[in-house]
Amino acid sequence: MKTKLFCLFVLAILVVAFSSFRTLNNDTVKPFVVVLDAGHGGKDPGNRGNGFFEKDIVLDVTLQVGKILEQHKDIKVVYTRTTDVFIDLYRRGPIANEVDADIFVSIHCNSHHTQAYGAETFVMGVDKSGKNMETAKKENEVIFLEDNYEEKYAGFDPNSPESLIGLTLMQEEYLDQSIMLASLIQGNLVNNLKRKDRSVKSGPFWVLHSSYMPSVLVELGFLTNKEEGPYVNSKKGRAEMAREIANGILTYKKNISLATESSQNPTITEEEIVKAIETTEEKIYKDIEFRVQLAASSKKIDTKPQNFKGLKDVDRKKEDGLFKYYYGATSDYNEIQLLKTYAQEKGYTSCYIVAFKKGEKLKLSEVLKSEDK
Numbered sequence: 001m002k003t004k005l006f007c008l009f010v011l012a013i014l015v016v017a018f019s020s021f022r023t024l025n026n027d028t029v030k031p032f033v034v035v036l037d038a039g040h041g042g043k044d045p046g047n048r049g050n051g052f053f054e055k056d057i058v059l060d061v062t063l064q065v066g067k068i069l070e071q072h073k074d075i076k077v078v079y080t081r082t083t084d085v086f087i088d089l090y091r092r093g094p095i096a097n098e099v100d101a102d103i104f105v106s107i108h109c110n111s112h113h114t115q116a117y118g119a120e121t122f123v124m125g126v127d128k129s130g131k132n133m134e135t136a137k138k139e140n141e142v143i144f145l146e147d148n149y150e151e152k153y154a155g156f157d158p159n160s161p162e163s164l165i166g167l168t169l170m171q172e173e174y175l176d177q178s179i180m181l182a183s184l185i186q187g188n189l190v191n192n193l194k195r196k197d198r199s200v201k202s203g204p205f206w207v208l209h210s211s212y213m214p215s216v217l218v219e220l221g222f223l224t225n226k227e228e229g230p231y232v233n234s235k236k237g238r239a240e241m242a243r244e245i246a247n248g249i250l251t252y253k254k255n256i257s258l259a260t261e262s263s264q265n266p267t268i269t270e271e272e273i274v275k276a277i278e279t280t281e282e283k284i285y286k287d288i289e290f291r292v293q294l295a296a297s298s299k300k301i302d303t304k305p306q307n308f309k310g311l312k313d314v315d316r317k318k319e320d321g322l323f324k325y326y327y328g329a330t331s332d333y334n335e336i337q338l339l340k341t342y343a344q345e346k347g348y349t350s351c352y353i354v355a356f357k358k359g360e361k362l363k364l365s366e367v368l369k370s371e372d373k
Ligand SMILES: [Zn+2]
Pocket: 039, 040, 046, 047, 054, 107, 108, 109, 139
C-alpha cells in the first residue's frame, strides 16, 4: 500500500516538473483567430441616419476592436476590410473560413423611421416572431448593389430573408457558442455603457450564414435616433463600444480556451500507467463516475487519438453550449488520479477531475467529502 502511494507521489512530482518546463516552450500554439467584419464600404454607405455614414463608423470601431485584440500575442486578427472599399456580402463569411477563424464578428449600425434606440446583437437563425426581419432585410439589401447578384445568391431573395432559411444553415452547429459570444458582447455594451438592451436575437443575415464558426452581428445603435446617433458617431462612443466588444471577445476566448500545449518529451508510457492502475489499491465511490476533463471548446473535434495527443477513448459531450472532452471513466478515485497524471503528462497540463452521478455533474469536493472512507 505504501509503495503504491509513493508511486503516485513520484508521478505527481514528474508532472509538476514537466508542466513548468513546458510553459516555457509554448511558441507552437495556434493563435485564436478573430475575423472582424466592418459592414458595408465603398459604394455602399450603409445607413445615413442623421447624415452619418454607417460604413465609416463601423470601420473605425472595427479597427479599434482589432487594435485591442492585437495586443494579445495569442490572438490573430483578420479584417474583411481595413479601408473604404466595397466587398460583396457573399465573400465575407468565406474569408473567415479560409483562415480557419475561431469566431466571426460583423459590426453594423441600425436605422429606423421611428426614434427606436438601443444596442442589439444577432446570431444567425430563424426569426419566429418576424420582428427581426426588418433589420436583416436592411443589412442584406446591399446585395442589390452587387453585379450579377441573381447568380451569386441563387435561391435567395433579399426582399424576403425567409428564403435564406431554405438554404443550408451551416451556422446551426455553432448556435450555442454564437449565443454565448453574442451575450458577452451585448452584456458589456448594456451593463458597462448603460445602453438600452434590445437583447440577443436571431435573424436571417446573409453575412452570418456561410461561416463555419461561431458568428455574430453587432448593431451598435440607431444612427437615426436624435441622441443615440450622435453618441454612436462620437469619438468617445466609438472608443467605448470598441473596448466593450473587444472585452466580450476576450472573455469568450477565456471561456473556451482549449489546452493546446503538447508534450514533446513524454516520460511516462501508457504501459506504466496501466501497470500503476493495476497495482494501486482501489478507492471506489459507489454510483459515481469520475472523468478527466481535458478541454472545453466551441469546436467540434473528432475524438480520434491523433487529435488528443494520442489519448485513446476520449469522449465528447455537449454542455452549456460548449463541447467538453473527457478522458477515462471510472468509479475508482485512485485510477482517475493516475489517468489525470497521464493526461497531464501528454500535455493537458490544466486538465482536472470531474464527478458525475447518473450523468449529472457534481462538485468533486462534495463527492470526496460525502463519501470519504
Ligand atoms: Zn449595416
